[in-house]
Amino acid sequence: MLFDVWAPEAEERVTLHLPDAAVPTYPMERDPDRAGWWVVRAEAAHGSPYGFALDGGPVRPDPRSRRQPDGPDGSSAVVDHEAYVWGEEWAGRPLAGAVLYELHIGTYTREGTFDAASKRLGHLVDLGITHVELMPVCPFPGTHGWGYEGVSLWAVHEPYGGPDGLKRFVDAAHAAGLGVVLDVVHNHLGPSGNYLPLFGPYFTDSHHTPWGSAVNLDAPGSDEVRDYLRESALAWLRDYRLDGLRLDAVHALADTRALHFLEELSAAVDALAAELDRPLFLIAESDLGDPRTVTAREAGGLGLHAQWNDDFHHALHTALTGESQGYYADFARAPLEALTKTLTRAFFHDGTYSSFRGRRHGRPVDRTSTPAHRFLGYAQTHDQVGNRALGDRLSSSLSPGLLACAAALVLTGPFTPMLFMGEEWGARTPWQFFTDHTDPELAEAVRNGRRREFGAHGWAEEDIPDPQDPRTRERSCLDWSEPDQEPHARLLAWHRELIALRRSCPDLLDPDLSAVRAAHATGGAGRWIAYRRGDIRVAVNLSDTAATIGLGRNGRSRVLAAWEPVQAPGQDGVLTLPAESCVVLGS
Numbered sequence: 001m002l003f004d005v006w007a008p009e010a011e012e013r014v015t016l017h018l019p020d021a022a023v024p025t026y027p028m029e030r031d032p033d034r035a036g037w038w039v040v041r042a043e044a045a046h047g048s049p050y051g052f053a054l055d056g057g058p059v060r061p062d063p064r065s066r067r068q069p070d071g072p073d074g075s076s077a078v079v080d081h082e083a084y085v086w087g088e089e090w091a092g093r094p095l096a097g098a099v100l101y102e103l104h105i106g107t108y109t110r111e112g113t114f115d116a117a118s119k120r121l122g123h124l125v126d127l128g129i130t131h132v133e134l135m136p137v138c139p140f141p142g143t144h145g146w147g148y149e150g151v152s153l154w155a156v157h158e159p160y161g162g163p164d165g166l167k168r169f170v171d172a173a174h175a176a177g178l179g180v181v182l183d184v185v186h187n188h189l190g191p192s193g194n195y196l197p198l199f200g201p202y203f204t205d206s207h208h209t210p211w212g213s214a215v216n217l218d219a220p221g222s223d224e225v226r227d228y229l230r231e232s233a234l235a236w237l238r239d240y241r242l243d244g245l246r247l248d249a250v251h252a253l254a255d256t257r258a259l260h261f262l263e264e265l266s267a268a269v270d271a272l273a274a275e276l277d278r279p280l281f282l283i284a285e286s287d288l289g290d291p292r293t294v295t296a297r298e299a300g301g302l303g304l305h306a307q308w309n310d311d312f313h314h315a316l317h318t319a320l321t322g323e324s325q326g327y328y329a330d331f332a333r334a335p336l337e338a339l340t341k342t343l344t345r346a347f348f349h350d351g352t353y354s355s356f357r358g359r360r361h362g363r364p365v366d367r368t369s370t371p372a373h374r375f376l377g378y379a380q381t382h383d384q385v386g387n388r389a390l391g392d393r394l395s396s397s398l399s400p401g402l403l404a405c406a407a408a409l410v411l412t413g414p415f416t417p418m419l420f421m422g423e424e425w426g427a428r429t430p431w432q433f434f435t436d437h438t439d440p441e442l443a444e445a446v447r448n449g450r451r452r453e454f455g456a457h458g459w460a461e462e463d464i465p466d467p468q469d470p471r472t473r474e475r476s477c478l479d480w481s482e483p484d485q486e487p488h489a490r491l492l493a494w495h496r497e498l499i500a501l502r503r504s505c506p507d508l509l510d511p512d513l514s515a516v517r518a519a520h521a522t523g524g525a526g527r528w529i530a531y532r533r534g535d536i537r538v539a540v541n542l543s544d545t546a547a548t549i550g551l552g553r554n555g556r557s558r559v560l561a562a563w564e565p566v567q568a569p570g571q572d573g574v575l576t577l578p579a580e581s582c583v584v585l586g587s
Contacts, residue, residue: 001041001042001043001044001078002039002040002041003016003026003039003040003041003044003050004027004029004031004037004038004039004040005037005043005052005062005064005199005202005229006034006036006037006061006063006199006224007037007038007052007054007200008034008035008036008198008199008200008201008221009054009197009198009199009200009201009231010038010054010055010068010198010199011055012055012397012567013027013028013054013103013439014027014028014038014052014053014054014055015027015028015052015053015056015111015397016028016040016042016050016051016052016219017050017051017052017053017059018042018044018048018049018050018219019047019049019050019075020049020325021042021044021048022042022043023042023359026040026042026090026454027040027151028040036058036200036221036224037155040150040160044078045078045080046078046080046083047077047078047079047080048077048078049069049076049077050062050075050076050077050078050201051075051076052284054198054199054253057198059075059528060195060198060199061073061075061076061152061193061195062076063152063195063196063202063228064154064186064228064231065077065152065154065164066079066154066155067079067156067162068139068152068155068498069162070158071139071141071142071158071193071239071438072140072141072151072152072190072192072193072194073193073372074140076150076152077334079163079165079338080241083438084163084164084167084169085173085506086170086171086241087175087549088174088175088185090174090209090241090278091278092179092243092279092280093130093131093178093179093243093279094178094281094377095131095244095279095281095283095305095373095416096286096371096373096509096511097130097373097503098130098131098179098373098416098419099128099129099130099131099411099417099418099419099499100129100130100131100132100133100376100416100418100419101124101127101131101132101133101137101415101418101421102133102169102381102382102418102419102420102421103117103132103133103134103135104134104135104146104382104419104421104431105117105134105135105137106145106147106159106160106473107421107473107476107477107478108120108361108421108477108478109477109478109480110474110477111210112143112160112164112335112477113158113159113160113161113289114161114165114168115130115161115165115167115168115169116167117169118168118172118173119175120480120566121172121173121178122176123483124176124178125176125177125178126496127424127492127495127496127499128496128499128500128502128503129178129179129419129499130177130178130179131178131179131180131243131244132173132179132180132181132416133182133183133246133283134135134179134180134181135147135183135184135313135382136148136150136156136182136183136184136185136248137150137156137160137166137182138150138151138152138153138155138157138184138185138207139151139152139155139156139158139193140157140192140193140386141190141192141193141435141438141439141442142188142381142435142436142437143159143436144159144434144435144436144470144473145383145434145435145436145444146382146386146434147185147187147435148185148248149191149192149435150185150190150481151189151190151192151193151194151195151196152187152245153184153185153186153189153228153229153232154232154235156509156530163172163240164280166240166286167240168241170239170241170242173366174241175176175192179243179244180242181242181243181244181245181246182236182240182244182245182246183240183245183246184232184233184236184245184246184247184248185248185249186229186233186247186248186250186253187209187214187215187249187250187252187253188211188212188215188252189215190259191435191442192437192439192442194236196556200224200225201216201219201220201221201222201225201275202215202225202228203215203216203218204216204218204219204222206219206254207254207310209226209252209254210252211252211421212454214253214254214447215229215253215254216345217253217254217255217257217489218254218255218256218257218321220499222257224486224562226261226264227259229265230264230268231244231266233268233269233274234268236357237269237272237280238272238276238534240372242457243278243279243280243281243432244280244281244282244283244305245269245281245282245283246282246283246284246285246308247262247282247283247284247285249285249287250262250284250285250286250288250293251286251288255386257478258371260302261286262293262302263297263301263302263303264301264306265282266282266302266303266304266305267303269281270303271281271438280308281305281306282304282305283305283306283308283376284304284306284307284308285307285308285456286307286308287310287360288362289311289347289348289349289350289361289363290362290363291346291364291365291366292309292471293307294306294370294375295370295476296375297426298551299369305374306373306374306375306376306416306555307374307375307376307377308375308376308378309346309347309376309377309378309415311331311342311346311348311349311362311551312339312342312343312346312348312375312377312378312409312413312415313327313349313379313381313384314348314408315328315331315335315337315338315339315341315342315348316379316409316410317331317379317384317394318331318332318335318338318339319335319336319338319339319527319529319542320379320398320402320405320406320542321394321396321397321398322335325457326356327356329355329373329449329529330348330352330353330354330356331347331348331356334387334522336520336521336522336527336528336529336542338517339517339520339529340426340520340529340531343409343414343516343518343529343531344367344513344517344518344531345364345365345367345513346365346367346370346372346513347362347363347364347365347517348362349361349362350363350364350365351363351364365513367512367513367514368512368514368515371511371512372414372415372416372510372511372512372516373415373511373512374416375415375416376415376416376417376418376499377409377410377413377414377416377417377418378417378418378419378421379394379406379407379409379423380393380394380420380423381418381420381558382420382431385431386422386431386432386433386471387433389431389454389457389459389463389464389553390430390432390463390464390465391430391431391433391465391476392430393423393426393427393428393429393430393431394406394423395423395427395428396428396430399580400426400487400490400491401505401563401564401579401580401581402542402580403426403491404563404580404581404582405489405493405540405541405542405580405582407424407491407494407495407498407564408538408540408563408566408582408584409529409538409540409582410510411495411498411499411501411502412498412501412502412533412538412584413531414510414511414513414533416511416517417493417502419500420476421469421478422482424491424492424495425483425488425489425491425492425495426480426487426488426491427478427479427482427488428479429475429476429477429479429482429573430475430476430480431463431476432465432467432472432475432565433450433472434467434468434469434473434476435467436468436470436473437468439501443468446467446468447466447467447468450464450467451464451517462519462549463578467571481512492560494563496562497561498584501560501561501568501584505536505560505586506534507534507535507536508533508536510534512535515533515534516529516532516533517531517532518531518532519531521547521549525547526541526543526546526547526548527541527542527543527547527549528540528542528543528547528549528577529542530549530551535586535587536560536582536584536585536586537551537557537585537586538582538583538584538585539575539577539582539583539585540578540582541553541577541578541579541580541581541582543579543580544579544580545578545579546576546578546579547576547577547579548574548575548576549575549576549577549579550573550574550575551569551573551574551575551585552573553571553572553573556568556569556571556587557585557586558585558586558587559583559585560584560586561583561584562581562582562584563581563582563583564578564581565578566578566583568585569585
């Protein structure tokens with residue numbers, strides 16, 4: 001088979017090492033057609049360990065390794081993707097009309113493996129989920145972690161089950177009718193096991209990010225780096241039959257070239273979708289407040305298919321909790337007004353002043369040409385829970401009624417809904433920041449950094465969970481006995497009811513953001529918000545007393561779903577809604 005590696009940093013020679021082969025070392029030759037590339041042919045089989053040595057130095061993993069059996073620092077291993085026998089063909093599931101479920105393999109079950117997670121897919125089918133969004137699965141140090149410090153962007157974390165484990169999971173999900181989306185991290189790589197700078201200019205000091213030097217997307221040598229990232233993304237979609245990718249923090253991808261990397265990537269994914277004849281999509285996490293992220297390339301946008309909408313989350317979070325620290329400050333000044341704006345216009349900051357940033361931020365979304373499903377709406381995510389000092393969920397401080405209200409706003413709102421694992425039953429388990437660094441100095445730096453960060457915000461350092469303590473991960477595992485207990489069972493049933501309603505009501509799938517009408521009240525009239533989508537009206541009472549809500553004279557309505565018993569409004573359109581409850585009405 002052909003072994004090749006881009007190693008322009010090698011001055012004189014590159015050597016292929018095959019420790020289990022009859023001939024364990026092979027000198028490589030420069031590829032005359034590709035600058036900086038080295039090639040050699042050698043006998044190797046599926047599973048054979050290998051690595052590369054530059055100029056007589058130590059053997060390092062392949063930057064494009066498809067498997068790291070012994071972790072990021074170990075040897076790479078040959079993967080023959082044709083060796084896996086897939087189940088039935090999968091036609092795919094598009095993003096429009098989807099309900100996503102963010103899932104972390106390492107804590108979705110106590111076992112923390114793909115196979116164990118596969119056994120819980122029936123729960124998601126019963127809930128009405130259409131796509132599972134997996135948090136990153138690239139190799140990272142140790143056994144347990146969030147996955148955002150991964151390296152080897154073509155490989156799969158071995159403790160989860162490695163390449164075949166992921167394929168079995170995808171196969172099982174597809175057999176159950178579920179699409180699978182994978183969170184990939186292109187904006188930085190973990191510090192441990194990251195040997196890319198030894199091979200070539202994968203990073204540049206022309207730009208800096210919160211993680212140090214930026215991934216090289218526009219400096220000399222960036223053609224190959226862009227190819228590395230693009231082909232990695234396509235490999236996940238092609239070789240693992242994934243349905244989409246979530247791109248982490250695209251605002252940290254510094255790229256000044258005329259053709260932005262994200263535009264290049266979206267074009268490549270669309271071409272692959274046409275080749276495979278099934279829908280594929282890209283979802284961005286973006287802090288830019290820029291609708292061009294999800295605007296078609298032909299219209300001057302980057303062509304990504306959707307993005308997370310943190311503005312909607314922040315508005316909803318402040319309305320539910322009253323929190324006002326950090327980036328919540330602007331939303332907390334008038335949370336229901338902010339929630340009304342995001343429900344109808346997607347972005348809160350659309351050119352308005354952001355006190356958190358100390359400047360104006362964002363630009364308006366063209367509601368007539370941008371389908372609402374291009375924005376993901378959610379009440380909780382791994383970031384918004386796990387980046388809190390104690391990893392506390394909304395369920396730790398809110399009543400079941402308010403949790404039900406949050407579900408109604410997410411699942412009947414105009415955006416593509418996404419739930420964070422366990423949210424559907426109001427899980428009481430926290431989801432905390434945990435690591436398993438094998439480098440003692442790095443482990444101590446992460447531990448102390450976490451304590452200092454929250455200590456500066458008034459937390460006692462001894463109260464901050466130790467990321468390296470195995471108990472921190474164990475506390476974060478879902479408790480699968482909860483869904484059968486109250487009040488969890490009732491919340492779970494409510495989520496199922498709302499998702500089924502969303503699926504059965506065309507008005508709730510209408511992509512026309514300009515057609516959403518919303519109103520709210522605070523103070524003496526209570527704290528409520530109501531909105532209309534076609535013939536569907538949703539009313540949510542966040543106050544601790546009953547609210548009288550005028551929905552307008554529009555004929556009699558019937559109750560389609562209600563958290564508490566409620567009488568449908570009559571001809572006068574007046575609704576009396578119990579405290580901390582919500583209702584969905586239809587004609």
